Amino acid sequence: MEKATQYELQLARRMSRLGTETAFEVLNRARALERQGKSVIHLEIGEPDFDTPSNVVEAGIDALRKGWTHYGPSAGLPDLRQALAEYVSRTRGVKVTSDEVVVVPGGKPIIFFTILSLIDEGDEVIYPNPGFPIYESMINYVGGKAVPIPLREERDFAMDVDEMASLITDRTKLIILNSPQNPTGGVLQRGDIEQVAKAIGDRNILVLSDEIYSRLQFAGQPFSIMSVPGMQDRTVLLDGFSKTYAMTGWRIGYGVMRADLAAHITRLMTNSNSCTASFTQMAGIEALRGDQSAVDRMCAAFQQRSEAFVTGLNGIRGFSCRMPKGAFYVFPNITGTGRKSKALADALLEEAGVAALSGTAFGQFGEGYLRFSVANSIEKLHQALERIDRWTKQNL
Ligand SMILES: Cc1ncc(COP(=O)(O)O)c(C=O)c1O
Numbered sequence: 001m002e003k004a005t006q007y008e009l010q011l012a013r014r015m016s017r018l019g020t021e022t023a024f025e026v027l028n029r030a031r032a033l034e035r036q037g038k039s040v041i042h043l044e045i046g047e048p049d050f051d052t053p054s055n056v057v058e059a060g061i062d063a064l065r066k067g068w069t070h071y072g073p074s075a076g077l078p079d080l081r082q083a084l085a086e087y088v089s090r091t092r093g094v095k096v097t098s099d100e101v102v103v104v105p106g107g108k109p110i111i112f113f114t115i116l117s118l119i120d121e122g123d124e125v126i127y128p129n130p131g132f133p134i135y136e137s138m139i140n141y142v143g144g145k146a147v148p149i150p151l152r153e154e155r156d157f158a159m160d161v162d163e164m165a166s167l168i169t170d171r172t173k174l175i176i177l178n179s180p181q182n183p184t185g186g187v188l189q190r191g192d193i194e195q196v197a198k199a200i201g202d203r204n205i206l207v208l209s210d211e212i213y214s215r216l217q218f219a220g221q222p223f224s225i226m227s228v229p230g231m232q233d234r235t236v237l238l239d240g241f242s243k244t245y246a247m248t249g250w251r252i253g254y255g256v257m258r259a260d261l262a263a264h265i266t267r268l269m270t271n272s273n274s275c276t277a278s279f280t281q282m283a284g285i286e287a288l289r290g291d292q293s294a295v296d297r298m299c300a301a302f303q304q305r306s307e308a309f310v311t312g313l314n315g316i317r318g319f320s321c322r323m324p325k326g327a328f329y330v331f332p333n334i335t336g337t338g339r340k341s342k343a344l345a346d347a348l349l350e351e352a353g354v355a356a357l358s359g360t361a362f363g364q365f366g367e368g369y370l371r372f373s374v375a376n377s378i379e380k381l382h383q384a385l386e387r388i389d390r391w392t393k394q395n396l
Contacts, residue, residue: 019137022361026345030355041384043372044355046182046329048246050301052283053294056245059286063279072278074269075262076103076254080281083288088239088256091214092224094232099259102266103284105276107212107240107253112138113268114208114236114255118174119144126167127176128159130183130331130362130369132210135176145171150365153333156322157186165199175200177225178210180217183362183371184331185306185324190223197228208236212253215244215295217326218303226256233258243327244295245287250280302328305374305381312385313372317392328375331359335368337396345370352391354384 026044033040051057075081081098088096104110111134119125121143127135129148139146149164151157164175177196179188188196200207207225214222226235240253255265269275306323309330313321318337324330334344341358348354348370359366374381 014141014143017140017143019133019140021133022357026349026355026357030349033349033353038353040349040353040355041376041380041387042355043374043376043381043384044357045375046243046373047248047375048243048298048302048328049375049377050246050294050298052246052250053287053291055290056247056283056287059290060250060279060283063282068278068282070278072275072281074273074275075266076101076276077278077281077285080285080288083285084254084256087288088226088237092227092237094226096256097259100262101254101256102262102269103252103254103276103281104265104269105251105253105273105280106242106248107210107238108134109269109273110236110238110253110255110265111135111208111210113265114206114238114257115139115142115144115174116268117261117264118206120173122171123173124169124171125174125176126164126172128178128181129364130359130366131176131178132182133362136363144173147172148363148365151181151184151186153322153369156325157181157184157331158188158192159196161192161195161199164196168199168203168205172203172205174206174208176208176210178212179222180213180324180326182213182327183329183357183359183366183369185322185327185329187217187220187325188223189220193223193225194228197225197231200231200234202230204234206234206236207231208238210238212238212240212243213327214239216299216302216328218299218306219325222326236261241284241287246294246298247283247287250277250283252276252280252284302374305376305378306330308378309372309374309381309385312382313388316385316389317396319388319392328373330372330374331369332372333368334359334370337392341367341370347395348388348391351395352387354387354391 237256321332345358359369
């Protein structure tokens with residue numbers, strides 16, 4: 001309950017333009033149902049259910065014991081920036097130096113800071129829809145014009161590059177790419193990405209390439225627009241540790257960009273967070289340089305669970321689902337149920353005990369879909385399928 005006050009809350013106008021990430025709201029509602037004694041299977045939140053690999057946990061504990069508990073440089077610890085420069089140089093086939101790397105608390109701040117530092121009122125930003133809701137939220141927040149590029153099921157949720165090209169205008173300042181993609185599990189193939197670069201040509205447009213799921217692509221090698229000749233200094237690469245190493249709660253991610261922009265993003269870090277937690281960064285160095293077998297194991301598990309869940313959903317009345325190509329989300333078409341996405345997500349949570357997200361939580365083009373996170377055990381996923389099946393048989 002809010003306390004009564006005679007003082008009206010005079011919020012800044014821009015706050016009315018700020019969106020949110022529905023996953024956290026649905027999680028709260030699900031938890032409230034659980035407190036009432038109801039059983040809920042959690043397929044709403046986008047985080048690996050695995051523990052952080054033990055070598056990374058040990059490195060974090062060791063760092064705490066050794067006193068890595070103080071402020072560090074705003075752009076990140078030099079050793080981690082160097083390790084990241086080497087990692088990105090190797091994986092994207094470009095030459096990256098540590099002054100082009102900014103370490104931040106999670107992948108999200110790179111979205112926030114990139115948009116805050118580049119977008120003026122009226123500047124246009126092309127972004128995937130359905131897509132990670134923070135893109136649209138931040139574009140609107142700073143007064144930019146959000147220009148959605150619809151992702152369509154018939155293209156396996158890869159963007160239509162010709163359509164994207166037709167959205168570019170003189171006011172376009174930024175194009176956001178995300179592959180593997182949240183919420184659809186779609187992947188942009190190398191040819192698509194090269195076409196995007198071609199469509200941009202020599203225009204002074206930057207690309208925010210959100211590659212936070214790059215290590216969770218099921219087939220083929222991920223390809224970054226940063227690797228396309230001529231695109232490196234027009235790319236802001238976003239990557240991080242949350243999904244790859246099951247480190248969501250440690251809060252660590254990074255951006256790679258031209259050094260002059262990195263200096264401005266660093267100023268935003270100084271003004272907001274000061275720095276990313278020092279012991280977290282020490283654990284990050286171990287994550288990058290240590291044994292990688294946990295990453296491969298998690299990726300294989302997400303693929304196996306996605307396959308099982310998609311197969312199950314395709315046997316349920318009103319659902320039809322494509323196999324995702326990466327990440328840990330399944331995005332079925334639910335138009336056959338005759339229900340709107342939000343209404344169906346609400347009913348499944350309240351009546352069937354399965355927490356999922358409405359496709360519209362990811363933008364207007366998400367209508368007709370639900371997003372399930374398969375970051376849960378195979379037993380729970382089968383149980384969820386049974387509950388959804390039972391619910392559809394009783395209600396549709
Ligand atoms: C596409 C995408 N980008 C960025 C993020 C942010 O990740 P982090 O938790 O590291 O801030 C997420 C998290 O769900 C995501 O799905």
